[in-house]
Amino acid sequence: MNPATLDDAKNIIRKIRRTANLLKNTVVVVCPPFVYTQSAISRRGPSTLKVGAQTVSYEKENSHTGEISAKTLVDIGVEYVIAGHSEERARNDTDEIVSRRVKAIIEAGMNAVVCVGERVRDDGGGYLETLKSQIKNSLADVPSSLAKNIIIAYEPVWAIGAKEAMMPEQIYEMSLFVKKVFSDIFSQNQAMKTLVIYGGSVNFRNAREIITVGKVDGLLVGRESVNTPGFVELLKAVDDI
DSSP states (O other), X not given: OOSSSHHHHHHHHHHHHHHHTTOXXXXXXXXXXXXXXXXXXXXXXXXXXXXXXXXXOSSOSSSOTTOOOHHHHHHHTOOEEEESOHHHXXXXXXXXXXXXXXXXXXXXXXXXXXXXXOSOOOTTSHHHHHHHHHHHHXXXXXXXXGGGGEEEEEOXXXXXTOSSOOOHHHHHHHHHHHHHHHHHHSOHHHHHHSEEEEESSOOTTTHHHHHHTTOOSEEEOSXXXXXXXXXXXXXXXXXXO
């Protein structure tokens, strides 16, 4: 629920749009609170700046007070939607609910940013089975023909809000594991094309190393995304790779 005011939201968007105009190798997807979505959308905006939503209802239109449908988001120009964010999972979004959200997103023609990640990292490697099950269940019933509209955001819960991000070498290992599971669900060819991004204590100081050593395709940025100076520096660092 950040920022708290429309003026602050417009100020953040304005500065990000200005930076996005200079990007050559990077696409920025801004996912503001619903009430600021249209303020973030501009027909004159650069092609390197896209607008997404933080979540969506898996229901169709009609009697679902307080919910936002995929059709509504498409109509106003949203192209990406996050599904299964750790905070939503903590509020009782099961894998089944995440799967239904993912289907609603991609069947409407948008891209689903599907968040997955273990809550704890045990020495015995049990977290791998936990993550594997979470990925498979969160993508259950997703048509293979629409797998191209899925982006996997690996977001280990234990690393969110931590002093340091996960070690880049470990991020690389986990990105390979995520692609292997994706391959088991769909195909090796689709897994090779699927984008895997990382989230968890990302900032402008560690972004470059996470991309280069961790070999992920992008970043899911939390706190740093509303720290505009830091986020602008992060974008510049990543785009310069």
